[in-house]
Amino acid sequence: MGIGVRGIRGLAVIGTVFTGVVFGVFAAAVASAPSAYAQASQIVVEGNRRVEADTIRSYFRPGPGERLDAAKIDSALKTLYGTGLFQDVRINQAGGRLVVTVVENPVINRIAFEGNKKAKDEQILLEIQSKPRGTFSRATVQSDVSRIVEIYQRSGRYDVRVEPKIIELPNSRVDLVFEINEGPKTGVAKIVFVGNKAYSDWRLKDVIKTGQTNWLSWIKSNDIFDPDRVEVDRDLLRRFYLRHGFADVRIVSAVAEYEPSRKGFVITFTIEEGDQYKFGSVDVQSSVSAIPGNSLIDRTRTKPGNVYNADMIEKSVEDLSIEVSKRGYPFAVVRPRGDRDPAAKRINVVYTLEEGPHVYIERINIRGNTRTRDYVIRREFDIVEGDAYNRALIERAERRIKNLNYFKTVKFTNEPGSAPDRIIVNVEVEEQSTGEFSVAGGYSTADGFIGEVSIGERNLLGTGLIxxxxxxxxxxxxxxxxxxxxxxxxxxxxxxxxxxxxxEITSTQYTSYTSKTYGGGLRLGIPITDNIGFSARYSGYRQEIDLPSEYKNCNNLTPVNGTTYPTNIDAVSSDGVNTWRTLGFSQNCYYDGEASLPVKMELAQGPVFVSLVGYGLTYNTLDNNKNPTSGLMIDFKQDLAGVGGDVNFLKSTVDGRYYQEILPDVVGMLRGQAGHATGWGGKDLRMLDHFQGGPNLVRGFETAGFGPRDQTSGTTQDSLGGTMYWAVTAEVTTPLFFAPKDFGMKIAAFVDAGSVWDYTGPTYWAQTGETLDLGDSSGHSVRAAAGVGLIWDSPFGPLRFDVAYPIAKESWDKTQVFRFGGGTKF
Known part of the structure; x- marks a missing residue:
């Protein structure tokens, strides 16, 4: 027989009413009964099968003189019901005896779940209290229903319905079946911001993690309502405003209301922005006599006149704490204080240095890491057990561990140690998946369609290896x-x-030759500061080029030393064949004027091995590496080839980008690039080691579309590249306001200009008598283009569509008005 959840609720109500009536009648009976009935000399138990009679009697505790008054009997009755072992309990007095009649709850034979697809049976079984071979209790089942509903709500399904069914079996046993209607995921229908003036809804939606439900929801999960995520978003908004000068900001509320008509939640963030402040005076006051405050000013990151930034204050506290510790005062405490000047919209910051209490770290406990090794977590600490306790350094360790992205949650707590000057630091973590399997696909006008299959692990075997x-x-x-x-x-x-x-790269409309490159390398990255990084690298690779068959015919061969070679190699005399092979041509007739001279000379040289060392310096103050709105990034690199191998060159490149928000949601970007390459050690620079001009420098041109080029009549007129280049870009981007935020669409307008010049490769080949007709090697010809672009952070990966029109070019340049590129991982 099946009993639904409403049936259980009804039975519970009826049972409660019935029990209350029994209590009332029984109490009245006891009160009116002669005193002999209140002195029960014997308790008789009836109806029990599994529970011992003595166990039931033990719940009746008479007072002095073996007296059982109404209060004692009432207490025993409630306790028996509270055990969950009995479906019904009745107490009567007859002939000086107390008769306790019980109906035991049945035993659960098995527990089954029907209709659950998004949650596994094992997962639900761990959450509920009812267990196979345990006692069936309606109250427990009702609690289990609530637990199952909670499981689904955690995964965003608020429309779940759970109905328990009971199937009675012989010998007082039952099967318990939970019928589950999971319902659809409950999404976020709309996100509303109230009170925001400095930043638009679009910009604030980019700050929070929660997204709105739309047609892209089938491949994303941030649009599922999660109250914990909403609380995180509330803190993200607050920190965002504090980073941008709004020191008085308050996120008044974050309210989520379910709207049946939208079949989703509407989340409303109410914000009080306040005024935007800048840093006023910055001072360091020290009560440690050996460390004057003015000696620490240069260690702060808060500069007068800059926009107020709470993150810079936090990092300044860390830097000051480390510096003071290095000077022999590990217990010193740095406390920042901000004095507001509302009229001038300034905050004067004072860092107070005090000698703190002498407290040592007794132990660092790490819990919850079932896979990640302890040392992988411990190495994120700048302090170890036995060191002086410093809160700023503990907070830095917490931030670093969170940034590992190995864990869903990271929580730091403290507890007293074995002595008053000892403290224990507890780190609670919850593991998450760190593996990646992806299939990537993309297309660009330069490389065509391309696919990639990759497998990766960010925490290999729990050791932190990538x-x-x-x-x-x-x-x-x-x-x-x-x-x-x-x-x-x-x-x-x-x-x-x-x-x-x-x-391997095949020949294209941009290059007449194919290339094969195989090798390996080592690289070393060293962070110098939070904003400056240094890298060193070594690469060794074998490089070989070839020509397609259409450039290898043996017609119209150029005479060599007065000898004309026939079409058929077998007809050549032995001297002719030797001469042929001396030139390195064997039976490949590619020196008949079709391919460019430098290409043929590279091919005649054969495969080469390139061995190079290099280093790089990076300066990065971007607020967001993926979608920057402010900050500067400069990347300088140098590579020296010739540490062994067949090729000698020195290449230097620099690339700098500056971002600034011009207007709300309008971001401007200025970019500058430059490079220089030269051979050394008596070896000329190969054609393949020159820089090529293309859309990476100036959009509107094909790959290798501008710069020094072979102009010899009848050849493929390959781009030869140059030893120097420069390029500048000015770009403005803004969101498409008519498109939903989750579409991730932006429009850009840009102007590019640049030049590639100074080809230093071969221009004459004495063995064939060929001379290169070189175009555009002076560097005086500047290319420029203007255009617009559509940037889409799509579910298929980042896509960009650019339409650029060259406004300065040469007649031999290869232009490309439309360019598209992108890809994804899934």
Whole structure:
């Protein structure tokens, strides 16, 4: 027989009413009964099967003189019901005896779940209190229904319905079946901001993690309502405003209301922004006599006149704490204080240095890491057990552990140690998946369609190692890459990477030759400060080029030393064949004027091995590496080839980008690029080691579309590149306001200008008598283009569509008005 959830509720109500009536009648009976009935000399138990009679009698505790008054009997009756062992309990007095008649709850034979697809049976069974071979209790089942509903609500399904059914079996046993109607996921129908004036809804939606439900919801999960995520969003909004000068900001409320008509939640964030402040005076006051405050001013990151930024204050406290500790005062405490000047919209910041209590870290406990090794977490601390306790350094460790992205949650707590000057630091973590399997696909007008399959692990075997293997295949290129990175080399904050790679590129309309590159490398990354990083690298690779068959016919061969070679190699005399092979041509007739002279000379040289070392310096103050709105990034690199191998060159490049919000939601970007390459050690720079001009410098031109080019009549007129280049870009981006925020669409307007010049490769080949007709090597010709672009952070990966019109070019340049590129991982 099945009993629904409403049936159980009804039975519970009836049972409660019935029990109350029984209590009342019984109490009245006892009160009116002679005193002999109140002195029960014997308790008789009836109806019990599994529970011993003595166990039931033990709940009746008479007072002095074996007297059982109404209060004692009433207490025993309630206690028996409270055990959950009995479906019904009745107490009567007859002939000086107390008769207790019980109806035991049945035993659960099995528990089954029907209709659950999003939650596994094992997961639900762990959450509920009812267990197979346990006692069936209607109250417990009612509680289990609530627990199951909670499981689904945590995954965003608020329309779930759970109905328990009871199937009675012989011998007082039952099967308990939970019928579950999971319902659809309950999404976020709308996100509303109230009170925001400085920043638009679009910008604030980019700050929070919760997104709105739309047609892209089938491939994302941030649009599912999660009250915990909403609380996180509330803190993210507050920190965002504090980073941008709004020191008085208050996120008054974050209210989520379910709207049946929308079948989703409407989340409303109410904000009181306040005024935007700048830093006024900055001072350091020290009560430690050996450390004058003015000696620490240069260690602060808060500069007068800059927009107020709470993050800079927090980092300044960390830097000051570390500096003071290095000077021999590990217990010193740095406390920031901000004095507001509302009229001038300034905050004067004072860092107070005091000698804090002498407290040591007795122990650091790490719990919850079932997979990640302890040392992977401990190495994020700048202090160890036995060191002086410093709250600023503990907060830095917490931030670093969260940034590892190995854990769903990270929580730091403290507790007293074994002595008053000892403290225990507890770190509670919850593991999350760190593996990645992806299939990527993309298309660009330069490389055509390309696909990639990769597998990666950010926390290999729980050791913190980063491993990745990928294979790419496309219409014009194919290759593979294997990499392994140790982020902490020899216990220091240095990252060592090992790479093995291979790539083949076929001939295209931009180049007449194909190339094959196979090799490997080592790289070392060292963070100098939070904003400055240093990297060193070594690469060794074998490089070979070839020509397609259409450039290898043997017609119209150029005479060599007065000898004309026939079409058929077999007809050549032995001397002719030797001469042929001396030139390195064997039976490949590619020196008949079709391919460009430098290409043929590279081909005659054969495969080469390139061995190079390099380093890089990066300065990065971007507020967001993915979608920056402010900050500066400068990347300088140098590579020296010739540490062994067949090729000698020195290349230097610099790339700088500056972002600034011009108007709300309108971000301007200025970019500058430059590079120089030269041969050394008596070796000329190969054609393949020159810089090529293309859309990476000036949009509106094809890959290798401008710069020095072979102008010899009858040849493929390959782009030869130059030893120097420069390029500048000015771009403005803004969201498409008519498109939903989750579409991630922006429009850009840009102007590019640049030049590539100074080809230094071969221009004459004495063995064939060929001379190169070189165009555009002076550097006086500047290319420029203007255009617009559509940027889409789509579910298929970042996509960009650019339409650029060259406004300054040469007649031999290869232009490309439309360019598209993008890809994804799924």
């Amino acid at each position: 491993g990745r293997a990928s294979v790419t295949y496309g219409g014009r290129s194919r290759g593979f890459n294997l990499s392994l990175v140790e982020p902490y080399l020899l216990g220091n904050r240095m990252a060592l990477g090992v790479d093995i790679f291979g790539k």
